[in-house]
Amino acid sequence: GAVVSQHPSRVICKSGTSVKIECRSLDFQATTMFWYRQFPKQSLMLMATSNEGSKATYEQGVEKDKFLINHASLTLSTLTVTSAHPEDSSFYICSATPTGGDSYNEQFFGPGTRLTVL
């Protein structure tokens, strides 16, 4: 149980285009989802907290107009990287916290999406 998927697993795009990454909780509902970014051989940095039905909360230094987050349902959050540039190339990882149940206070992580902007 408690599986989180991400789609796509890898994406290559041209500079200036937009890319959407999906994060789904497959077997549980998640009121809260998180988006992290991981540069090569570095740690994960929290980008934003996404709550179902409300606006995302962004960490300091993360441009909300560039990284659009939508959490329209209890099982899906999307991250759209708008007007992508090469410096946006990174590994994007989402996590989800179950709503209730025994694991209500644990984050379950997706496998990540590798974004390469040419």
Place this chain on the structure above:
Amino acid sequence: AQSVTQLDSHVSVSEGTPVLLRCNYSSSYSPSLFWYVQHPNKGLQLLLKYTSAATLVKGINGFEAEFKKSETSFHLTKPSAHMSDAAEYFCVVSLSGGGADGLTFGKGTHLIIQP
């Protein structure tokens, strides 16, 4: 604000020998502490977590960690390393129990297991 410092970027041990991955934390409040493992091409997996209950926490795959407030440490240990333990390990801190707030990750320790 809270932070974690993983003291070693790489640790190499022989199969069958003990593993020690070191982590120190800084937090203004009583933190929740976690260890996650990241295998290549797989999602992060929770090994264990400390949330102000027992200071010695046992996790999956034979790992355990001890919360030492006086030393602000939360080192991860395993008595006998297995080849499958080779991965990236992250020490993580949270002000909440771990579900409600974003997590603060250490820089990671790459564990290498020598045959």
